[in-house]
Amino acid sequence: MDKLYIISNWKSNKTLNDAKTWLEEIGKLSPNDSKEIIVCPPFTLLDCAKTNLPEHIKLAAQDVSPFSEGAYTGEVSAKQIKEFADYVLIGHSERRENFNETDEMLQKKVQEALKNSLTPIFLVQGKENKIPNGVDIIAYEPLFAIGSGNPETPSNADEVASFYKETSNIKYVLYGGSVNSENVSSFTKTDHIDGVLVGSASLDASEFIGIVENA
Numbered sequence: 001m002d003k004l005y006i007i008s009n010w011k012s013n014k015t016l017n018d019a020k021t022w023l024e025e026i027g028k029l030s031p032n033d034s035k036e037i038i039v040c041p042p043f044t045l046l047d048c049a050k051t052n053l054p055e056h057i058k059l060a061a062q063d064v065s066p067f068s069e070g071a072y073t074g075e076v077s078a079k080q081i082k083e084f085a086d087y088v089l090i091g092h093s094e095r096r097e098n099f100n101e102t103d104e105m106l107q108k109k110v111q112e113a114l115k116n117s118l119t120p121i122f123l124v125q126g127k128e129n130k131i132p133n134g135v136d137i138i139a140y141e142p143l144f145a146i147g148s149g150n151p152e153t154p155s156n157a158d159e160v161a162s163f164y165k166e167t168s169n170i171k172y173v174l175y176g177g178s179v180n181s182e183n184v185s186s187f188t189k190t191d192h193i194d195g196v197l198v199g200s201a202s203l204d205a206s207e208f209i210g211i212v213e214n215a
């Protein structure tokens with residue numbers, strides 16, 4: 001493992017004022033070559049996050065359009081995202097479920113991201129999910145663990161990470177689902193997990209700082 005990814009996914013949370021306070025706190029974290037910190041604000045706050053965070057803290061969009069620029073009302077293209085972010089989440093279970101995202105659509109999103117030099121972080125819910133070509137980083141997030149306070153066991157998560165590394169070209173496997181500052185190290189100290197993707201617990205700046213420190 002050459003570095004740990006520690007990702008905060010805000011989902012549809014925070015307005016401008018909430019965001020500024022959070023960003024100011026997180027912006028105080030010093031650079032650390034062994035930890036890549038990535039923040040995923042909603043589209044409306046990407047600009048504010050870019051302005052208020054130091055360069056060593058990276059940004060990701062939470063989604064990307066499967067289409068290039070053009071007449072696609074409501075969509076945000078990879079080219080537009082690239083002005084603010086280096087990464088993009090693709091295939092979160094909340095999007096697969098609530099917005100009927102299909103494997104075919106997810107593949108197009110990955111292609112759009114790669115075409116525009118955005119690194120896709122592709123989310124899988126288990127070993128059955130197909131991973132589009134060109135993906136290097138995935139996050140394993142079992143449905144039962146998301147937002148439930150009931151995380152996967154580190155040994156099961158490690159086993160899934162090891163499976164993906166052995167059976168595909170995936171370089172980094174992250175774990176997500178009810179991670180917090182207390183349990184983060186049980187995942188990051190395993191042999192095959194390269195970081196964590198955190199939702200609820202990361203909304204609080206001091207808790208997210210604890211997660212980064214304990215990872």
Ligand code: PGA
Nearest residue numbers: 146147177178198199200
């Ligand atoms: P959670 O969400 O940390 O609130 O469980 C994780 C995610 O959905 O990425």
